[in-house]
Amino acid sequence: MRNSVLKQTVLAFICLIATIGNLSGQSKVIDIWNGKVPGSIPNSNYKQIVDSAYWIKIRFVTKPTIQVYPAPADKNTGAAVVVCPGGGYYGISFVGEGTEVAKWLNGLGISAIVLHYRLPDDAIMKNRSIAPLQDGQEAIRIVRRNAKEWGIDPHKIGIMGFSAGGHLASTVSTHFNEKVYNPIDSTSARPDFSLLIYPVISMDSTITHAGSRENLIGKHPSPEMVNHFSNALQVTAKTPPAFMIHSMDDGTVPVENSMEYALAMKKHNIPCELHIYQQGGHGYGLGRSKNTETTWTEACRKWLDAQGLLTKNESFVIL
Amino acid sequence: MNIVNLKKVMLAFICLIAINGSLLGQNKVIELWSGKVPGAIRNDKFQPAVDSAAGWIDKRLITNPSLDIYPAPEAKATGTAVIICPGGAYGGLAIKHEGAQVAKWLNSLGITAFVLKYRLPDDSIMENKSIGPMQDGQRAIRLVRSHVKEWGINPKKIGIMGFSAGGHLASTLSTHFNEKVYESDDSTSGRPDFSLLIYPVISMDSTITHWGSRVNLLGGTPTPELVKHYSNELQVNSGTPPAFMVHSLDDGAVPVQNSISYALAMHKFNIPCELHLYQTGGHGYGLGKSANTESAWPEACRKWLETSGFLKLK
Numbered sequence: 313m314r315n316s317v318l319k320q321t322v323l324a325f326i327c328l329i330a331t332i333g334n335l336s337g338q339s340k341v342i343d344i345w346n347g348k349v350p351g352s353i354p355n356s357n358y359k360q361i362v363d364s365a366y367w368i369k370i371r372f373v374t375k376p377t378i379q380v381y382p383a384p385a386d387k388n389t390g391a392a393v394v395v396c397p398g399g400g401y402y403g404i405s406f407v408g409e410g411t412e413v414a415k416w417l418n419g420l421g422i423s424a425i426v427l428h429y430r431l432p433d434d435a436i437m438k439n440r441s442i443a444p445l446q447d448g449q450e451a452i453r454i455v456r457r458n459a460k461e462w463g464i465d466p467h468k469i470g471i472m473g474f475s476a477g478g479h480l481a482s483t484v485s486t487h488f489n490e491k492v493y494n495p496i497d498s499t500s501a502r503p504d505f506s507l508l509i510y511p512v513i514s515m516d517s518t519i520t521h522a523g524s525r526e527n528l529i530g531k532h533p534s535p536e537m538v539n540h541f542s543n544a545l546q547v548t549a550k551t552p553p554a555f556m557i558h559s560m561d562d563g564t565v566p567v568e569n570s571m572e573y574a575l576a577m578k579k580h581n582i583p584c585e586l587h588i589y590q591q592g593g594h595g596y597g598l599g600r601s602k603n604t605e606t607t608w609t610e611a612c613r614k615w616l617d618a619q620g621l622l623t624k625n626e627s628f629v630i631l
Numbered sequence: 632m633n634i635v636n637l638k639k640v641m642l643a644f645i646c647l648i649a650i651n652g653s654l655l656g657q658n659k660v661i662e663l664w665s666g667k668v669p670g671a672i673r674n675d676k677f678q679p680a681v682d683s684a685a686g687w688i689d690k691r692l693i694t695n696p697s698l699d700i701y702p703a704p705e706a707k708a709t710g711t712a713v714i715i716c717p718g719g720a721y722g723g724l725a726i727k728h729e730g731a732q733v734a735k736w737l738n739s740l741g742i743t744a745f746v747l748k749y750r751l752p753d754d755s756i757m758e759n760k761s762i763g764p765m766q767d768g769q770r771a772i773r774l775v776r777s778h779v780k781e782w783g784i785n786p787k788k789i790g791i792m793g794f795s796a797g798g799h800l801a802s803t804l805s806t807h808f809n810e811k812v813y814e815s816d817d818s819t820s821g822r823p824d825f826s827l828l829i830y831p832v833i834s835m836d837s838t839i840t841h842w843g844s845r846v847n848l849l850g851g852t853p854t855p856e857l858v859k860h861y862s863n864e865l866q867v868n869s870g871t872p873p874a875f876m877v878h879s880l881d882d883g884a885v886p887v888q889n890s891i892s893y894a895l896a897m898h899k900f901n902i903p904c905e906l907h908l909y910q911t912g913g914h915g916y917g918l919g920k921s922a923n924t925e926s927a928w929p930e931a932c933r934k935w936l937e938t939s940g941f942l943k944l945k
Contacts, residue, residue: 553910560894560904567898571891574908578880578887585880585910585924588894590873590903590935603938604905607931614924615910 339414339426340380344450349375349430350493351438351446358436367595369403370428374436376447378454379426381414382462387421390465390625391616393507394425394451398475398595401444401527404428408597409474409509416598420613420622423464427451429480432528441529441541442492448484449492449501456499468621470552471503475565475595476524478511479543482573485554486546505619506554507612510562510594513569514542521565544572553583555615557608559592583619587611659700663770668695668750669813670758670766677756688724688748694756696767698774699746701734702782707741710785711941713827714745714771718795718915721752721764721847728917729794729829736918740933740942743784747771749800752848761848761857762812768804769812769821776819788941790872791823795885795915796844798831799863802893805874806866825939826874827932830882830914833889834862841885864889867896873903875935877928879912905935 352374360372383389395417397409404410406428414424429447432440452469459466473481481503488502495501512521515529515538529537539545554577558570570586577584592605599606616622677691703709715737717729724730726746734744749767752760772789779786793801801823808822832841835849835858849857859865874897878890890906897904912925919926936942 560898560906568895571895574880575888575891583880583910584908586908587931588904588906588908590905590938604931604934607934611907611924611927611931614927618910618923 342378342380342454344376344378344447344454347375351443353436353438355436363403367403367405368407369399369405371403371431372433373404373428373430376430377428378451379411379414379428380462381418381424381426383418383421383423385463387624388423388463389421389468389622390463390627391421391468391470391621392423392425392455392459392462392464393417393470393472394427394448394455394503396427396429396448396471396473396477396480398473398477398510399431400521400523401432401476401479402523403431405474405477405595405597408595409477412598413472413474416609420616421624422616422621423462425451425455441537444480444528445483445487445490446492448480449488450495452484452488452501452503453495453497453499457497465625468504470505470507470621472507472509473511474509474597476512476521476527478508479513479524479528479541481506482508482511482513482543482554483541486543486548486551489550502550503552505552505621508554508556508570508573509608510558510565510592510596511556511569511573512565513544513573515539516542519566519568519572521569544576547573547576547580547582549580549582551577551580551582553577553619554585555612556584556586557589557605557611558586559589559594559596559605561591562594564594585615661698661700661774663696663698663767663774666695670763672756672758674756687719688726693724693748693750696750697748698771699731699734699748700782701731701738701744701746703738703741703743708743708783708945709741709788709942710783710945711741711788711790711936712743712745712775712782712784713737713790713792714747714768714775714823716747716749716768716791716793716797716800718793718797718830719751720841720843721796721799722843723751724748724797725794725915725917729797729915732918733792733794736929740936741944742936742941743782745771745775760850761861764800764848765803765807765810766813768800769808772804772808772821772823773817773819777817783945785945788824790825790827790941792827792829793831794829794917796832796841796847798828799833799844799848799861801826802828802831802833802863803861805871806863806868809870822870823872825872825941828874828876828890828893829928830878830885830912830916831876831889831893832885833864833893835859836862839886839888839892841889864892864896867893867900867902869900869902871897871900871902873897873939874905875932876904876906877909877925877932878906879909879914879916879925881911882914884914903939907931
């Protein structure tokens with residue numbers, strides 16, 4: 313066998329392995345609390361299930377995890393995004409707002425970390441309204457602690473959320489300094505940017521998503537509790553820049569949620585972009601119609617590019 | 632005069648001709664009122680004046696409002712038409728980057744474009760300055776609608792577009808199209824079929840308006856009724872046409888709340904509406920001139936026009 317043919321064969325073989333690895337969606341699953349879930353109440357009757365009624369989702373999460381999808385080495389930008397799927401704080405839409413999103417981010421050279429957070433439930437936690445925030449803060453910290461090993465720039469770690477996951481993402485963006493558990497070190501939980509897709513932002517009864525509100529803070533929350541988790545009211549000068557989308561005809565989460573957050577960002581002079589599409593309704597993930605809302609992924613790519621997050625960075629290529 | 636100087640003079644002369652040609656756009660110009668401008672006050676001090684360097688028409692030019700016609704190329708004509716209202720704070724008209732350039736872009740989409748050179752509010756040439764621009768706008772829509780056959784336009788696909796204060800005029804025409812502001816027995820509808828509002832002034836409310844536009848249109852001390860009447864977010868009704876809107880969150884001239892309040896009013900009446908709030912851009916960028924995200928608005932607009940059915944070939 314001639315040398316060049318040998319080389320070609322070896323190359324083809326390497327490509328084949330890489331393709332198989334990629335196709336099978338090889339991701340690393342990490343138990344974010346190593347078995348020590350803060351504020352948890354042991355409950356042996358509580359079992360995680362996959363429920364496919366209406367839409368496919370995970371329910372009854374007791375052991376929150378992250379699924380790590382590293383950016384392909386040849387286009388790694390060093391940027392990473394922790395993805396919070398939606399589901400009304402009742403389920404985790406882990407496919408359409410999870411794995412599919414991770415693959416899209418990988419295509420942009422971004423490492424994706426899909427968070428399966430605990431859903432508020434008095435049966436397994438002492439303080440249900442902070443459980444998702446605990447998981448969200450720790451997810452950011454884990455990514456930042458492992459940045460070097462995972463080929464990630466510790467200053468380019470974003471958070472993304474869909475619907476109720478957008479509430480969690482905006483909560484982490486505005487409550488990253490709130491001490492909701494004892495972290496093992498001083499690693500920052502502040503995301504460097506937020507991507508909020510048809511997000512729940514407010515817990516105010518006039519514009520909130522009632523299901524998410526009731527699941528997170530109960531049927532009769534105090535006004536203080538409502539304000540605390542109405543994230544437009546919690547924006548400060550430290551809140552990270554945000555890219556947001558919403559559909560005007562969203563019949564589940566009113567568009568006012570995103571408008572309020574954008575106006576709060578403007579008040580504090582924090583870079584923010586909000587695309588309000590005419591159609592789409594709610595829960596369309598990466599987009600599934602031929603209407604304008606399906607262009608949001610391209611608008612998002614442009615925004616990420618304009619922030620300098622899509623520049624290929626050789627120093628983060630893992631060999 | 633030596634040769635070099637002569638060359639320079641010749642060059643300057645050629646440039647001057649080119650600039651004038653470009654400003655006039657070499658297109659057909661149609662007078663709106665055939666000499667009978669409603670509510671006009673004769674004023675000989677108002678002489679045509681064009682500041683060509685800035686691509687700006689000073690208001691002294693506009694005593695006889697008109698439309699510049701830019702027909703869609705035959706091969707890609709869609710039958711859709713858009714009347715463009717350039718901005719300029721109701722004190723001038725940015726007819727180049729919010730007029731001619733926009734018309735050429737619309738032509739590339741197969742849309743016939745009209746640049747409206749509307750009168751700017753001024754007590755010395757009009758009896759009621761607050762309705763002057765609206766009179767011209769309503770008349771422009773009726774004029775285009777009554778010439779659809781001649782110009783190859785679908786009478787149900789006539790949109791209005793406005794930039795900045797021109798966006799105030801465009802939103803005024805979208806909400807006050809039934810208001811009788813001039814005497815006429817013309818029963819042609821003055822309702823636009825869609826609106827394209829680009830960093831528009833919408834409100835005259837002192838908390839969010841563009842102050843210069845408000846003073847020029849309504850004067851220094853307007854009554855609360857007049858303010859409400861021209862705060863178009865309060866005038867949206869079920870007859871208001873669908874809108875595509877663009878604004879930058881860092882707009883330091885016209886607060887983004889103008890567009891948000893219009894979008895919320897549209898939402899309230901269940902009228903199709905799309906609003907892109909870009910992170911950057913400031914104000915007055917026309918079709919976009921930076922490498923930032925706001926320069927993507929013409930593509931977002933094209934997509935909206937397409938999904939709304941306005942870009943189908945005739």
